[in-house]
Amino acid sequence: xxxxxxxxxxxxxxxxxxxxxxxxxxxxxxxxxxxxxxxxxxxxxxxxxxxxxxxxxxxxxxxxxxxxxxxxxxxxxxxxxxxxxxxxxxxxxxxxxxxxxxxxxxxxxxxxxxxxxxxxxxxxxxxxxxxxxxxxxxxxxxxxxxxxxxxxxxxxxxxxxxxxxxxxxxxxxxxxxxxxxxxxxxxxxxxxxxxxxxxxxxxxxxxxxxxxxxxxxxxxxxxxxxxxxxxxxxxxxxxxxxxxxxxxxxxxx
Amino acid sequence: xxxxxxxxxxxxxxxxxxxxxxxxxxxxxxxxxxxxxxxxxxxxxxxxxxxxxxxxxxxxxxxxxxxxxxxxxxxxxxxxxxxxxxxxxxxxxxxxxxxxxxxxxxxxxxxxxxxxxxxxxxxxxxxxxxxxxxxxxxxxxxxxxxxxxxxxxxxxxxxxxxxxxxxxxxxxxxxxxxxxxxxxxxxxxxxxxxxxxxxxxxxxxxxxxxxxxxxxxxxxxxxxxxxxxxxxxxxxxxxxxxxxxxxxxxxxxxxxxxxxxxxxxxxxxxxxxxxxxxxxxxxxxxxxxxxxxxxxxxxxxxxxxxxxxxxxxxxxxxxxxxxxxxxxxxxxxxxxxxxxxxxxxxxxxxxxxxxxxxxxxxxxxxxxxxxxxxxxxxxxxxxxxxxxxxxxxxxxxxxxxxxxxxxxxxxxxxxxxxxxxxxxxxxxxxxxxxxxxxxxxxxxxxxxxxxxxxxxxxxxxxxxxxxxx
Ligand SMILES: Nc1ncnc2c1ncn2[C@@H]1O[C@H](COP(=O)(O)OP(=O)(O)OP(=O)(O)O)[C@@H](O)[C@H]1O
Ligand SMILES: [Mg+2]
Numbered sequence: 242x243x244x245x246x247x248x249x250x251x252x253x254x255x256x257x258x259x260x261x262x263x264x265x266x267x268x269x270x271x272x273x274x275x276x277x278x279x280x281x282x283x284x285x286x287x288x289x290x291x292x293x294x295x296x297x298x299x300x301x302x303x304x305x306x307x308x309x310x311x312x313x314x315x316x317x318x319x320x321x322x323x324x325x326x327x328x329x330x331x332x333x334x335x336x337x338x339x340x341x342x343x344x345x346x347x348x349x350x351x352x353x354x355x356x357x358x359x360x361x362x363x364x365x366x367x368x369x370x371x372x373x374x375x376x377x378x379x380x381x382x383x384x385x386x387x388x389x390x391x392x393x394x395x396x397x398x399x400x401x402x403x404x405x406x407x408x409x410x411x412x413x414x415x416x417x418x419x420x421x422x423x424x425x426x427x428x429x430x431x432x433x434x435x436x437x438x439x440x441x442x443x444x445x446x447x448x449x450x451x452x453x454x455x456x457x458x459x460x461x462x463x464x465x466x467x468x469x470x471x472x473x474x475x476x477x478x479x480x481x482x483x484x485x486x487x488x489x490x491x492x493x494x
Numbered sequence: 495x496x497x498x499x500x501x502x503x504x505x506x507x508x509x510x511x512x513x514x515x516x517x518x519x520x521x522x523x524x525x526x527x528x529x530x531x532x533x534x535x536x537x538x539x540x541x542x543x544x545x546x547x548x549x550x551x552x553x554x555x556x557x558x559x560x561x562x563x564x565x566x567x568x569x570x571x572x573x574x575x576x577x578x579x580x581x582x583x584x585x586x587x588x589x590x591x592x593x594x595x596x597x598x599x600x601x602x603x604x605x606x607x608x609x610x611x612x613x614x615x616x617x618x619x620x621x622x623x624x625x626x627x628x629x630x631x632x633x634x635x636x637x638x639x640x641x642x643x644x645x646x647x648x649x650x651x652x653x654x655x656x657x658x659x660x661x662x663x664x665x666x667x668x669x670x671x672x673x674x675x676x677x678x679x680x681x682x683x684x685x686x687x688x689x690x691x692x693x694x695x696x697x698x699x700x701x702x703x704x705x706x707x708x709x710x711x712x713x714x715x716x717x718x719x720x721x722x723x724x725x726x727x728x729x730x731x732x733x734x735x736x737x738x739x740x741x742x743x744x745x746x747x748x749x750x751x752x753x754x755x756x757x758x759x760x761x762x763x764x765x766x767x768x769x770x771x772x773x774x775x776x777x778x779x780x781x782x783x784x785x786x787x788x789x790x791x792x793x794x795x796x797x798x799x800x801x802x803x804x805x806x807x808x809x810x811x812x813x814x815x816x817x818x819x820x821x822x823x824x825x826x827x828x829x830x831x832x833x834x835x836x837x838x839x840x841x842x843x844x845x846x847x848x849x850x851x852x853x854x855x856x857x858x859x860x861x862x863x864x865x866x867x868x869x870x871x872x873x874x875x876x877x878x879x880x881x882x883x884x885x886x887x888x889x890x891x892x893x894x895x896x897x898x899x900x901x902x903x904x905x906x907x908x909x910x911x912x913x914x915x916x917x918x919x920x921x922x923x924x925x926x927x928x929x930x931x932x933x934x935x936x937x938x939x940x941x942x943x944x945x946x947x948x949x950x951x952x953x954x955x956x957x958x959x960x961x962x963x
Contacts (some may be wrong), residue, residue, distance in 0.1 A: 315922075
């Protein structure tokens with residue numbers, strides 16, 4: 242059996258209002274999928290539900306990680322099984338340094354003491370790839386970080402924690418052109434047969450650096466179209482309206 | 495407190511065990527006879543007995559405070575406390591071998607002798623009313639540093655003692671200072687001669703063992719010109735169903751150009767009323783830091799204060815209060831600017847968990863002669879649960895126009911999005927909550943000596959277990 246992250250007929254409500262309306266999506270390890278779609282379509286909701294955000298009610302459906310339904314698990318348990326979410330809006334935690342936090346997270350992730358030397362080796366490699374200053378490691382987690390710094394910090398965490406599956410929620414927004422290239426380099430360094438990713442973005446530019454195997458389009462809580470890399474280009478040119486019409490036409494028939 | 499409540503609390507509180515130790519003397523009730531008996535046991539000079547008796551009168555004259563936490567229950571029990579309990583041990587042993595085994599084991603469990611070996615310059619250990627151990631490193635003694643029980647301070651250094659005693663906190667200061675002045679027993683007398691720098695801390699450890707007991711230690715610290723010292727105080731007690739009382743008075747004199755620090759890690763069980771007066775008088779160019787960590791107790795009322803009496807004197811007052819179910823911690827700080835170019839800052843961090851309540855009560859007073867005084871006050875409250883409470887009473891009296899005064903207060907809640915963020919990285923919920931709390935107090939906690947910071951982190955982790963979700 243190939244290992245994959247599989248979302249089956251997922252229906253999600255917030256305060257009784259349906260947000261996701263039957264999402265189906267399969268990301269095998271070794272592949273990178275892009276998820277695009279208009280504002281409010283439900284992309285971030287999908288990411289947070291997969292990661293275990295308790296503020297969403299699961300009405301129906303399954304999320305299978307390597308065959309195991311994880312919807313009943315706490316967020317930390319999911320993380321320990323190899324799931325990672327890079328937040329669209331990373332949260333500030335004052336007084337907790339990145340280094341301290343990451344060491345705790347790494348020990349939690351692998352369920353063992355991680356020797357300082359091993360930890361620093363991982364950290365150093367990530368910092369190098371991300372062309373970052375080590376001084377950031379002793380700063381408090383996201384506190385006072387610029388939008389771009391927060392995003393870079395998410396990828397730093399990704400690289401240190403080495404998950405099996407990562408969902409990157411608009412990691413490109415807020416990054417300048419140089420930073421975008423560097424951060425994409427960080428994600429690409431993770432790519433390999435044991436790693437799968439879902440990259441949420443509005444812009445085809447990012448997909449020039451992190452080339453996806455598959456592109457999905459989400460509208461109004463559903464995946465409405467799946468295609469290859471060229472679908473992203475088409476969306477950039479034509480927007481989403483035509484898709485809406487296409488879907489409407491399909492549903493009418 | 496009900497038995498089930500007690501059981502629940504005892505599970506969290508590691509130091510709630512009691513020793514089977516039969517006291518030599520136990521004095522009950524709040525009377526002049528008890529005061530006389532204490533003074534006689536200690537073989538005190540007449541002036542000190544007179545001082546005590548007068549203080550007792552002051553105590554009775556002063557009304558119970560009607561502001562702050564509810565003390566009605568305490569007021570009803572005042573006649574029932576033991577006000578002096580002498581343990582069956584010799585005073586001020588200089589070697590742990592001379593401390594009775596049962597008592598020694600308690601301090602061993604608390605890790606005191608071990609810390610003494612590794613990181614301290616001297617240790618004083620009080621058990622109920624008396625100091626059963628008091629010792630300082632020889633090389634410091636040779637330099638003229640005095641670190642003794644308050645009783646030995648009176649006996650062996652009467653002139654020096656009398657010159658400073660009760661000058662910073664007179665019995666008339668407040669009702670509980672009067673009570674302490676009448677009943678005081680134990681505590682330390684510290685003198686650091688001019689120019690002597692005590693690089694590693696001195697520590698006093700206060701342990702209560704007897705049920706229904708009131709502990710009244712008194713500490714007097716004199717840091718002479720250009721000298722330096724760091725004094726640490728820690729405290730624990732068994733958990734009983736009845737209330738207990740701890741009313742200390744700490745007086746510190748920081749002479750010209752001297753530097754001192756007083757650190758408290760209070761971890762009383764939650765049947766304790768902890769009503770403490772601590773004040774430092776800072777002379778020209780001197781510096782004093784109060785670092786105050788309050789975790790335990792049923793009620794704490796404590797407002798460390800510094801009087802900046804000489805030009806250029808400085809003080810910082812940093813505090814952490816952690817109030818859980820059934821606790822009301824009313825803590826804060828007082829800064830009095832009484833000379834030009836003085837400066838001070840207050841940083842107060844409080845955490846309220848469950849039904850706990852923490853209050854910040856602060857006074858900043860700039861006298862008219864304090865030209866260009868500078869003060870900054872920051873008080874931050876963190877609420878862990880829906881029903882946790884906090885309040886702030888920041889009083890300011892500024893009588894000099896050239897003074898610069900900054901004040902900032904924040905109240906935040908342990909945020910779900912912070913917890914979610916941290917848990918998505920594999921950190922379990924309880925640990926995530928503890929991490930956020932530790933981050934919140936970090937600006938204060940980073941000033942603690944490493945061993946104490948580690949201990950504080952451990953206590954917070956314990957407190958945060960099962961607190962969210
Ligand atoms: N916690 C919440 N409470 C209330 N409404 C929510 C919540 N989370 C999501 N929603 C709503 O669900 C819908 C989908 O939001 P979501 O953030 O998933 O969109 P998105 O596709 O990520 O959009 P964008 O491209 O703007 O980031 C929106 O209408 C949003 O307002
Ligand atoms: Mg989004």
